[in-house]
Amino acid sequence: MYSHLTILxxxxxxxxxxxxxxxxxxxxxxxxxxxxxxxxxxMFVRFLSRWGVSGEPNADEEWCTxxxxxxxxxxxxxxxxxxxxxxxxxxxxxxxxxxxxxLLVAGESHSAPPQPKIRDCPALTIDTSAIVLN
Amino acid sequence: xxxxxxxxxxxxxxxxxxxxxxxxxxxxxxxxxxxxxTRDSLLCLDDVLTRAKHEESVSTDQFQWHPAPxxxxxxxxxxxxxxxxxxxxxxxxxxxxxxxxxxxxLALRELRSQSPFSPAFCQLTVAEAxxxxxx
Numbered sequence: 001m002y003s004h005l006t007i008l009x010x011x012x013x014x015x016x017x018x019x020x021x022x023x024x025x026x027x028x029x030x031x032x033x034x035x036x037x038x039x040x041x042x043m044f045v046r047f048l049s050r051w052g053v054s055g056e057p058n059a060d061e062e063w064c065t066x067x068x069x070x071x072x073x074x075x076x077x078x079x080x081x082x083x084x085x086x087x088x089x090x091x092x093x094x095x096x097x098x099x100x101x102x103l104l105v106a107g108e109s110h111s112a113p114p115q116p117k118i119r120d121c122p123a124l125t126i127d128t129s130a131i132v133l134n
Numbered sequence: 135x136x137x138x139x140x141x142x143x144x145x146x147x148x149x150x151x152x153x154x155x156x157x158x159x160x161x162x163x164x165x166x167x168x169x170x171x172t173r174d175s176l177l178c179l180d181d182v183l184t185r186a187k188h189e190e191s192v193s194t195d196q197f198q199w200h201p202a203p204x205x206x207x208x209x210x211x212x213x214x215x216x217x218x219x220x221x222x223x224x225x226x227x228x229x230x231x232x233x234x235x236x237x238x239x240l241a242l243r244e245l246r247s248q249s250p251f252s253p254a255f256c257q258l259t260v261a262e263a264x265x266x267x268x269x
Contacts, residue, residue, distance in 0.1 A: 029214075030212060030213050030214060031169055031170045031171070031211070031212050031213075031214060032167055032168065032169050032170075032214040033167065033168040033169075033170075034166060034167050034168075035166045035167070035168075036166070075215075077217075079166075080165075080216060080217040080218075080219075081166070081167050081214070081215070081216060081217075082208070082210075082214065082215030082216075082217065083213060083214055083215070084210075084213040084214075084215070085213070
C-alpha cells in the first residue's frame with residue numbers, strides 16, 4: 001500500500017488522478033480506481049487526444065477502445081476494464097488525464113508538487129480534502 | 135473510504151481480493167483495478183452471479199451479467215465493467231461468493247452476541263432467526 005498519494009488532477013465529476021510514491025498512477029472514476037504506469041497514462045492520453053474529440057463513433061488502439069452508443073453514452077475500455085460515461089463526463093475525463101499527463105511530462109510530479117501549484121490549474125477544481133492517505 | 139484497518143474477506147493470489155474497511159464498505163481488488171462497494175452491493179452482486187449460473191443474462195438496478203464471445207462474460211457494476219475471460223469467470227464468482235459468505239457469517243456472529251430482544255435480532259428473517267436459535 002501507499003503512505004502518500006499526490007493529486008495530479010481532480011474534477012467535480014468524482015474523478016481524480018493521483019500518483020503514489022512508487023510512481024503508479026491511480027485514475028479514480030465513479031466507483032473504480034484504475035492503476036496505470038506513467039507510460040500507460042501517456043499512451044491513454046495520446047489515444048484520447050487523437051480520437052476523443054474527433055467525433056469518430058469507434059476507435060481501437062493497443063489496449064484502449066471506445067465506442068459511442070445509440071443512447072449518446074461512450075463506452076471506454078482500458079484493457080479489460082470498461083467505463084460508461086456521458087459526453088460531458090468524457091470531456092471532463094480527457095481534461096483530467098491531459099492535465100495529469102502534462103504534470104508528469106513536466107516532471108513536477110516526481111517532486112510532489114505543492115498543493116497551491118495544483119490549485120492554480122484553471123480548468124479543474126481542486127478539493128484538497130480529497131487527498132487520501134492509505 | 136478512508137480506513138484505519140481493513141479485513142481481507144476473500145483472496146485469490148496477491149492481486150485479486152476483497153477487503154472490508156472498518157467503515158463496513160468493501161474494496162474489490164481485481165488486477166489493476168479497485169472497485170468500491172457497499173456491503174449490500176456485494177451481497178447483491180453475489181446474487182447476480184449465482185443467478186448467472188442458470189440464466190444467460192442477468193440485469194438488476196446495479197449489476198448486469200452478459201455473455202461475451204469465447205465463453206467470456208461482461209459484468210457491469212454500476213458504470214464500471216469487467217471483461218472476464220473464460221478462465222477468470224469462476225475465479226471472480228468464487229471470490230465474490232466467498233466474500234459474501236464471510237459477510238453473512240460475520241453478521242450472524244455479531245447477531246449471536248446480541249440479546250435476542252435487541253432490535254437487530256427482531257429484524258431477522260425467519261430463516262436467519264432459526265439459524266441463530268439452532269446455534
